[in-house]
Amino acid sequence: MFNLNSIIRPNILALKAYSSARDEYKGSEGIFLDANENPYGSLNRYPDPNQLTLKSMLAERSAVKKENVFIGNGSDELIDLAFRIFCIPGKDKAFTFSPTYGMYNVSAAINDVELIESPLDSEFQINLNLALATINKNKPKLIFICSPNNPTGNTLRISDIESILNSTNGIVIIDEAYIDFSNSPSWLTRLNKFPNLIILQTFSKARGLASARIGIGYSTPEIIALLNKAKPPYNVSQLNQKAAIQSLNNEAQYQTNLKLIIAGKKQLELAFRQIRSIKKIYPSEANFILIKIDNAELVYNSLCNMNIITRNRSAIIANTLRISIGSKEENEELINALKTL
Ligand SMILES: Cc1ncc(COP(=O)(O)O)c(C=O)c1O
Known part of the structure; x- marks a missing residue:
């Protein structure tokens, strides 16, 4: 049985999030003397720490709530945050398939977490029996599934991913960085069915904004709240939020x-x-x-x-x-x- 509180690192569970000046006062008009900013210039104010405009736009087009949406400084930031929220360094394990996107491995190593890699078969599909047995034995806190997969380019079978989602007490992260180019549906339509699912998407590929570093995480409000708690307060610059909003306005x-x-x-x-x-x-x-x-x-x-x-x-x-x-x-x-x- 999936139990979110039982898999969160105790220090994160106990953490009181930093509350920024802009978290406490919501209005946009006024004399702002609260954040030690410079009164002069055009980029002198801190950005919206909650990226509310961007989140609302994404939520509307994906038929989810803005509480289901997290914005990271690229999806790479989300990968790292997941390790820091769920995995105790030197103790907990994570799981992925190989070959796949290299940052799961790098982020695992930075966080001193063992990443177990299960080989994809000759068609670059999941060997489900092997994967389930390995997951069952090692009880990874995080499972990374990249679909369409980098560097192979294929999507992974929906039924295999579903079996994994249903048979783990850990978090399953489906990385959909390339989903816009695919004929397969996004897992977003089924987000509400799984309490342990995080879907990653990015503005770096189909939206052509790799330089702006905008990654999206979709999940339950409880998991999104954890990501918000653990992120740096102003993780996405105002310039980058604006670039993402402009992109969404230019379909x-x-x-x-x-x-x-x-x-x-x-x-x-x-x-x-x-x-x-x-x-x-x-x-x-x-x-x-x-x-x-x-x-x-x-x-x-x-x-x-x-x-x-x-x-x-x-x-x-x-x-x-x-x-x-x-x-x-x-x-x-x-x-x-x-x-x-
Ligand atoms: C599968 C996958 N996920 C995530 C990323 C990184 O995305 P971002 O630019 O949003 O950090 C890449 C970049 O190549 C990728 O291939």
Whole structure:
């Protein structure tokens, strides 16, 4: 039986959150002499610590309440916060699949938490029996599931994820950084069904705001309250909140860019099929394609020498490169470069 209070780190359970000046006074008009700010300038005031405008907009479009929404300084901040809220360093464990997004491992190491990695099968799907047995044995406090998965690009079977959600007393974090590019539904529609689910999304990919560092966590109000308690008070700058709000107000631009990226993926897939050294194009529901290619290391270095930077994933999946979808022109340059090799 999932019991939230029993899996929270005792120091976080006992923590009294910092209350900022802007938490105590809610109005936006007045003479503000409460936060030791500078009265001059245009960026002189602290940002809204609760990001209420942005949260309300996200809640409305996702049919959830703003109490279900957390904004982080990128979703990487949420990954780290989850470790700090739930895992006692040197004692508790976390779980994920491999290969997957590298920050789960890095954040686990920073927090001195053992991350158990269960290998995905040859189709990069979950081996459910193995996963459930490992989870049952190790009782991880956190389970990270990246879908669509980075670097493989595929979504993970819904029924497998559901079995994991139902069979653990820990928190399941479904990382949907690439969900906008996928035909599979987001888990957001089922958020209310699971008391132990956190869904991560980000403005860094489909919304083109990687530089603004806006990550979103959707969960129960109880888990969102814990994230709020543990975050630095002003974790998202006013400039970045504004950039995210502008993006949500410009749906046409988002849709146009999304279509261009999906068309660019088709352009690359078609061209890759004509290149003999490319042995496999992994099906992708993300804004990148993983390819298996002869002499990946050499190809990677040759492309770098031509100022075309890809991601060499050969250390985790033999002879593979992960290639982000660029603009039409960038994709053409890449194709031409690959043809010369
Ligand atoms: C699966 C996944 N999650 C999270 C992130 C980080 O997102 P953010 O820019 O919101 O920190 C990335 C970035 O590449 C990613 O691939």
